[in-house]
Amino acid sequence: MPIIPAMAQTVLGSDAVAHVWTTNPDGSPQVSVVWVIARDDEILFGTDAASQKAKNLARDDRIVLSIEDEERNERGYQRHLVIRGRARIEPGPDPALMDRLATKYTGLKRHPLALRDSPTSVVVRVQIERLSGVGPWIDDAAERRFTRSQLAT
Numbered sequence: 001m002p003i004i005p006a007m008a009q010t011v012l013g014s015d016a017v018a019h020v021w022t023t024n025p026d027g028s029p030q031v032s033v034v035w036v037i038a039r040d041d042e043i044l045f046g047t048d049a050a051s052q053k054a055k056n057l058a059r060d061d062r063i064v065l066s067i068e069d070e071e072r073n074e075r076g077y078q079r080h081l082v083i084r085g086r087a088r089i090e091p092g093p094d095p096a097l098m099d100r101l102a103t104k105y106t107g108l109k110r111h112p113l114a115l116r117d118s119p120t121s122v123v124v125r126v127q128i129e130r131l132s133g134v135g136p137w138i139d140d141a142a143e144r145r146f147t148r149s150q151l152a153t
Contacts, residue, residue, distance in 0.1 A: 003041045004128065008137035011069050011081045012038040015105050018045070021064040022056035030056055035101040036065065043083060043126040046098050046115060054089060054122055063087040063126055069135060079135035085126045092121035 004012065018036045021029050030052050034045040043065060047054050057063060063086065069079035098111035098121075106112065115121045131137060 004038055005131070005137045007135065008081050008131060009038055011067055011079075011135070011137070012036065012043065013104075014070075016067050016069065017105075018043075018065045018067045020045075020053055021066075022053045023060050023062065024052070024056060025059065034065075035105045036067070037097070037100060037104065041128060043085070043128065044097060045124050045126075046092060046094060046101065046121055047124060048115060048118065049089075049120045049122045054124070057087045057089055057124060061086045061088070063124075065126065066133070073134060077134045080133045081131065081135060081137060082133040083126065083128055084130040084132070085128045088125045088127065090123045090125060092123050093117050093119065094121070094123045097123060 017033045019031055020034050021031050024030050032051070032053050034047065034053075036043050036045045038044075063084075065083040065085075067081045067083075069081070071079050073079055093116060095111070095116050098113075098116040099109065102108045102111040102116075110116070
């Protein structure tokens with residue numbers, strides 16, 4: 001059963017790209033852009049195992065994704081969804097996932113890059129620990145936090 005609030009699902013279902021932050025070995029941030037899909041209580045994306053983000057996540061599974069909405073709130077702030085979590089890397093390739101991402105972001109039925117069938121591609125599955133940002137998916141009083149007990153209900 002999905003734990004992601006409906007309004008956050010809407011942003012995740014749009015063609016807005018996600019900015020992904022991982023941590024380099026020296027502690028500095030590494031940022032890249034990925035196509036994402038929400039599935040139940042996880043966020044999925046594909047990458048190459050040799051990418052810096054995959055190397056960073058193999059060493060340190062902490063991850064932050066930020067997705068900007070098209071709307072501004074009543075105060076003029078750009079709405080955005082920030083997801084903090086832990087990433088799990090699964091060996092790929094996963095052509096079906098890559099094709100779903102291609103359809104979502106480009107309208108093409110088949111992913112246009114070699115990553116689709118690459119033996120070095122991986123799937124990153126993000127387990128959500130906390131949602132924050134600016135938008136209707138956030139309670140004004142506090143950030144929404146997820147715990148294992150919430151997932152069980």
